[in-house]
Amino acid sequence: MKPQGLLLVLSGPSGAGKGTICKALLEQRSDLVYSVSCTTRPPRKGEISGVNYIFTNHEDFEDMINNKGFLEHASVYGNYYGTPRAYVLEQLKAGKDVVLEIDTQGALQVKENFPDGVFVFIVPPSLDELSKRIYNRGTDAEDVIKRRLSAATSELAYASKYDYIVVNDEVEKATSKVSKIMDVEHLRVGRTFYIVDEICKRCKKEEC
């Protein structure tokens, strides 16, 4: 019997580095697939439907919302974004692990709809470091940076809703921690009890 895959939800304040860790994990773990989001925003040049996003229209998206077709969804600047439930569940059923890289609001919606997921909160080693990272992007004005930092602090308050907290001081170390979390979550009793069950069944047959 092949056990079901894991749903890994990587979240945390912007600037914590969840995107970089997600990319590194996908390179390292061949059993891991990325959940492609669905959106109503028009494709940009070079974007391929099914790879970057699944592109759809407002009507179809709202139908999917009504049919509980999303693990989470949000509206940003008039466009919808969402994680299609069916794709994720199919992959898990086939024994593949699935990763979602998502903001805290989305992660909490996923937790309501799929509490069996593994919820990892990525944090920067300090707010100084977060501030440096946002400054180093070099694209934002002073007040935008302050707003971002303030938002990041508010998001930290959600950390207690997650299963694990991983400090992203170095990407390689943090990625290795998240990868270990996945290995270990596969050993959880809810995911491994079938092994004991099989031993017991065989035993009953042999009348031991």
Place this chain on the structure above:
Amino acid sequence: MKPQGLLLVLSGPSGAGKGTICKALLEQRSDLVYSVSCTTRPPRKGEISGVNYIFTNHEDFEDMINNKGFLEHASVYGNYYGTPRAYVLEQLKAGKDVVLEIDTQGALQVKENFPDGVFVFIVPPSLDELSKRIYNRGTDAEDVIKRRLSAATSELAYASKYDYIVVNDEVEKATSKVSKIMDVEHLRVGRTFYIVDEICKRCKKEEC
């Protein structure tokens, strides 16, 4: 702030190899200490009190039971055996991880008294393999072996009460899995939330 240590409870049917894994873990992890049991049985030649066991008498042992001084205890062939609560809690408070290697009855008592422990159930890859291991000890008669196997099967029924199941197919692999479980359990939100708390406190001071 130094976080509290982990209480690791290694359990499983006899012949699963929990003792071997426990020994290997203690060699590999310098932050791990072994919880020495207390007993009323007389010391054997060469045994040192405080190293092999803490040797005590019936009266003192029963006083400790009445004062809730044990995380678990049992009476075997007229002698008491128990895990002293104070020693374990002191070590954990000092930030040390503690390992108990214990049978299923004891593990379930520990779970009642200390639900924050990490409960790992070690299983043999198959009953055939368990049977081979018990045969290979070469000391038991046929009916004793059958009794042991039957007891092992009954103990498997307790697996669902644990947090993790680790199949001991190769000692090195199984030890590495348990070691990973310890690393990852240190990342659990209940044990890492203080990091976020510290970031937030610093942030309030700096009024960001």
